[in-house]
Amino acid sequence: MIDISGLSYGPAANPILQNVSAEIPAGRVTALIGPNGAGKSTLLKLIARQMTPAGGSIRMDGLDLVQAVPAVLARKMAVVAQHLSVASRVRVRDLVGFGRWPHSAGRLGPADHAAIANAVELFDLGGLQERFLDELSGGQRQRAFIAMAYAQDTDWLLLDEPLNNLDLNHARNLMAQLRHLAEAQGKGIVIVVHDLNYAISWSDHVVALRDGQVAFQGPVAEAATAERLSALYQTPVAITRLEGQVFAQYHR
Amino acid sequence: MADRRLIVLGCLLAAAAALFLFWGLRGPTAYILELRLVKLAALLAVGASAGVATVLFQTISQNRILTPSIMGFDALFLLLQTGLVAGLGAAGASRISGLPGFALETTVMLGAALVLFTSLLSRTRHDIQLMVLAGVVLGVMFRTLTAFLQRLMEPSEFTMVEARMFAQFSGIDRSALMAGLGLMALAALWLVRHHRVLDVAALGRTPARSLGVAYDGLQLRVLCLIAALVSVATALVGPLAFLGLLVTSLAHSLMQSHRHALLLPAAALIGALILVAGQTVFERLLHLQSTLAVVIEFCGGLLFLVLLVRGKIR
Amino acid sequence: MADLAAPNTAAPRRWLLLAAVLLVPLALFSLLVGAGPLPLDTLLSDPQALRVLAVSRIPRTAAVLLTGAAMAVAGVIMQLLVRNRFVEPGTTGTSEAAMLGLLAVTLLAPGAPILVKMLAAAGAALAGTGVFMLLARCIPPHQVLLIPLSGLVYGGLLMAVATFIAIEGGLLQYLGVWMSGEFSGILAGRYELLWLAGGLALLAYFAADQFTIAGLGRDVSLNLGLRYGQVLGFGIITVSLVSSLVIVTVGMLPFIGLVVPNLVSRLMGDNLRESLPVVAAAGAGLLLVCDILGRLLRYPYEIPAGTVFGIFGAAVFLYLLLGRRAGG
Numbered sequence: 016m017i018d019i020s021g022l023s024y025g026p027a028a029n030p031i032l033q034n035v036s037a038e039i040p041a042g043r044v045t046a047l048i049g050p051n052g053a054g055k056s057t058l059l060k061l062i063a064r065q066m067t068p069a070g071g072s073i074r075m076d077g078l079d080l081v082q083a084v085p086a087v088l089a090r091k092m093a094v095v096a097q098h099l100s101v102a103s104r105v106r107v108r109d110l111v112g113f114g115r116w117p118h119s120a121g122r123l124g125p126a127d128h129a130a131i132a133n134a135v136e137l138f139d140l141g142g143l144q145e146r147f148l149d150e151l152s153g154g155q156r157q158r159a160f161i162a163m164a165y166a167q168d169t170d171w172l173l174l175d176e177p178l179n180n181l182d183l184n185h186a187r188n189l190m191a192q193l194r195h196l197a198e199a200q201g202k203g204i205v206i207v208v209h210d211l212n213y214a215i216s217w218s219d220h221v222v223a224l225r226d227g228q229v230a231f232q233g234p235v236a237e238a239a240t241a242e243r244l245s246a247l248y249q250t251p252v253a254i255t256r257l258e259g260q261v262f263a264q265y266h267r
Numbered sequence: 268m269a270d271r272r273l274i275v276l277g278c279l280l281a282a283a284a285a286l287f288l289f290w291g292l293r294g295p296t297a298y299i300l301e302l303r304l305v306k307l308a309a310l311l312a313v314g315a316s317a318g319v320a321t322v323l324f325q326t327i328s329q330n331r332i333l334t335p336s337i338m339g340f341d342a343l344f345l346l347l348q349t350g351l352v353a354g355l356g357a358a359g360a361s362r363i364s365g366l367p368g369f370a371l372e373t374t375v376m377l378g379a380a381l382v383l384f385t386s387l388l389s390r391t392r393h394d395i396q397l398m399v400l401a402g403v404v405l406g407v408m409f410r411t412l413t414a415f416l417q418r419l420m421e422p423s424e425f426t427m428v429e430a431r432m433f434a435q436f437s438g439i440d441r442s443a444l445m446a447g448l449g450l451m452a453l454a455a456l457w458l459v460r461h462h463r464v465l466d467v468a469a470l471g472r473t474p475a476r477s478l479g480v481a482y483d484g485l486q487l488r489v490l491c492l493i494a495a496l497v498s499v500a501t502a503l504v505g506p507l508a509f510l511g512l513l514v515t516s517l518a519h520s521l522m523q524s525h526r527h528a529l530l531l532p533a534a535a536l537i538g539a540l541i542l543v544a545g546q547t548v549f550e551r552l553l554h555l556q557s558t559l560a561v562v563i564e565f566c567g568g569l570l571f572l573v574l575l576v577r578g579k580i581r
Numbered sequence: 582m583a584d585l586a587a588p589n590t591a592a593p594r595r596w597l598l599l600a601a602v603l604l605v606p607l608a609l610f611s612l613l614v615g616a617g618p619l620p621l622d623t624l625l626s627d628p629q630a631l632r633v634l635a636v637s638r639i640p641r642t643a644a645v646l647l648t649g650a651a652m653a654v655a656g657v658i659m660q661l662l663v664r665n666r667f668v669e670p671g672t673t674g675t676s677e678a679a680m681l682g683l684l685a686v687t688l689l690a691p692g693a694p695i696l697v698k699m700l701a702a703a704g705a706a707l708a709g710t711g712v713f714m715l716l717a718r719c720i721p722p723h724q725v726l727l728i729p730l731s732g733l734v735y736g737g738l739l740m741a742v743a744t745f746i747a748i749e750g751g752l753l754q755y756l757g758v759w760m761s762g763e764f765s766g767i768l769a770g771r772y773e774l775l776w777l778a779g780g781l782a783l784l785a786y787f788a789a790d791q792f793t794i795a796g797l798g799r800d801v802s803l804n805l806g807l808r809y810g811q812v813l814g815f816g817i818i819t820v821s822l823v824s825s826l827v828i829v830t831v832g833m834l835p836f837i838g839l840v841v842p843n844l845v846s847r848l849m850g851d852n853l854r855e856s857l858p859v860v861a862a863a864g865a866g867l868l869l870v871c872d873i874l875g876r877l878l879r880y881p882y883e884i885p886a887g888t889v890f891g892i893f894g895a896a897v898f899l900y901l902l903l904g905r906r907a908g909g
Binding site: 063064065085086087088089090093094096101103104105106109110113114116117120121147160164167 | 660661790793796800807846851854
């Protein structure tokens with residue numbers, strides 16, 4: 016479980032996050048939702064230790080993240096950032112291989128090679144293995160980075176808007192993979208998503224942010240109601256059921 | 268023409284010139300005065316042509332940070348000079364010094380600059396950063412080639428070239444000065460007639476053409492003008508990379524106008540003022556030798572970095 | 582040791598082999614070229630020729646190889662740390678800062694031993710590079726060309742300060758010597774510091790993976806548990822030391838650190854574990870070619886290797902710049 020309490024970030028006069036407390040369950044897919052500028056990515060980056068909070072604490076399975084050593088954290092959680100601009104020319108296979116760095120420090124054993132091959136297979140990168148990152152499309156590069164994070168084989172996986180560059184097929188596949196990882200391997204998955212339908216149909220748990228504060232949180236079925244979502248986005252959102260699936264309807 | 272700011276600038280320049288001429292004047296007055304007059308004329312010519320050339324260059328490249336020197340114009344001039352001496356030998360080169368030598372140098376410079384920079388401009392038109400970086404590297408290459416040629420030379424040829432390498436405001440060639448002033452007069456004449464069309468050209472190629480300006484021909488002529496003006500400045504005192512940038516930034520912030528009728532005279536006056544005032548302070552007050560160029564380079568470079576970090580160049 | 586590239590090491594090995602095969606005859610040829618003739622047939626029986634070989638030719642060839650390799654490695658490290666293809670110690674103010682430090686120590690303590698001078702230069706280079714890194718942080722990384730541009734202007738700024746001090750202190754000739762890298766003065770006893778530069782390049786190889794990961798950015802590095810700050814610090818120290826060592830012993834050599842890594846990266850990418858040996862070998866080989874050319878073009882006079890490389894390097898750099906768009 017990730018236990019966030021009293022978290023704040025940014026200048027006191029104009030905070031980006033203010034007194035955020037949330038519980039993110041282990042072994043589940045949790046979606047961070049909310050309108051633009053609500054602080055979703057900031058919260059994810061604070062959990063990922065890419066930034067240091069101004070106040071409050073984050074504990075991951077009892078481990079205080081503010082105090083933790085990078086090498087320990089890297090075996091605990093893997094992060095995929097939103098912007099993946101890479102200037103250096105690295106092959107896809109080597110990039111995925113770097114996901115094993117926290118375990119092997121560069122000396123890859125048979126287990127590492129198996130993990131790399133598995134990640135390449137799982138994220139449909141077989142044909143791209145020998146290509147350089149700068150030769151890939153945005154979506155392909157995204158998949159390569161997600162594969163690297165997967166190869167890291169951690170209890171927690173954090174993804175910042177992973178669907179941004181993906182087409183329908185790969186987006187759906189990714190969400191299915193993430194669900195599978197949570198259900199079969201008990202990994203905790205935290206994602207920032209914009210598409211409300213992906214959030215409510217694939218995740219177990221939501222944390223909704225608005226203006227740097229938690230608007231509501233809880234299991235999807237209980238928390239994501241039409242009233243709450245409408246208030247969150249300041250847009251009428253209806254929840255409909257179609258063939259056993261839940262849909263958020265807000266187009267017109 | 269009677270813009271108050273220009274008049275103030277003119278008065279300041281006149282005061283600086285008077286100070287330069289008459290401060291600490293003693294001994295053989297007539298002789299010293301003549302020496303100082305030549306030097307003053309050179310300072311005025313260099314400052315004015317650097318300022319005007321930079322404004323023109325910024326107009327045809329449509330940005331506020333390029334200067335002909337950043338793009339390697341003066342490095343090209345030095346390379347041509349060195350190449351001329353290397354090709355003709357010291358004896359041949361000294362035979363064509365003075366006015367014909369200056370004319371030859373300027374003609375060669377015009378041709379080379381046109382070929383090089385029209386191709387560079389057309390290749391990098393949409394990418395200012397690429398253009399600047401390519402220009403900087405081109406400048407480095409010209410300088411290295413110059414050094415290379417110098418290594419191939421006889422020592423007597425080398426001393427001949429070496430005298431022209433550093434920006435120095437002493438030892439000015441009078442015939443080159445006269446030729447340079449003549450060239451500047453021609454340039455001024457052209458600009459007086461054509462400054463309005465430059466205002467339109469500054470909008471860019473497509474808008475200017477849709478307004479009926481024969482842009483490509485104009486650009487060619489302006490490039491010629493720039494090459495000539497840079498030749499004047501570099502022939503007289505050697506390379507000064509950032510003087511033009513300093514001058515145009517000041518001119519723009521003072522005049523707050525896109526009109527060349529205001530910008531060009533302001534740039535000429537400011538360029539001359541910086542050099543005359545700076546040289547007066549350096550020579551008479553601080554008694555430093557020939558380091559004004561270095562200080563100008565420092566200030567101009569600093570300005571460039573500040574503009575860059577503050578996002579004015581993106 | 583199974584490394585990251587285990588499934589496919591054939592291609593990199595081939596490049597390394599090629600570089601090594603070309604380096605050996607080049608080095609042998611370099612031993613034979615010089616102001617005095619060195620007859621091959623009587624070489625081993627002629628004590629005079631052996632002395633020339635031991636005192637001048639072998640040190641010179643070794644110096645060129647070490648310098649070329651170390652500068653190329655410094656360049657590639659700089660490119661990964663700044664995450665920009667177009668930087669090297671000569672375009673980040675590192676070399677100019679080192680010269681400033683050297684100038685200061687020459688003015689303040691003219692009799693200081695060369696190691697002290699080197700350390701002063703390295704300290705200044707470290708500070709200068711640090712300031713550049715701060716400057717580069719103000720520029721978003723996708724402004725690819727702005728970073729080398731600001732570096733060049735920043736270097737010019739430091740150079741203006743150095744020129745001012747040199748003119749006032751009457752040290753302009755020193756500046757001229759430091760600015761043009763050449764190997765004609767290399768004799769046994771005068772170049773040994775360069776082994777240190779070579780050693781640093783070797784040390785960098787052991788951190789090859791760390792540098793490659795750092796090249797993927799701070800976020801990825803942190804995610805993989807890398808101590809990003811430490812890698813950055815180690816890289817900057819290595820680059821500063823290498824640059825200062827080279828400037829103190831042979832003078833500034835621009836473009837090697839820029840051109841060589843770019844060429845190698847085009848062929849085999851930026852996984853340093855694979856490419857660093859090739860980068861080093863290519864840097865050594867190219868510089869040696871330039872040095873040999875400089876010795877032959879105007880025999881028996883010499884053209885500095887730095888000048889020869891400057892022309893070649895600037896041309897290649899321009900090609901890389903202008904061909905970038907066309908190549909995608």
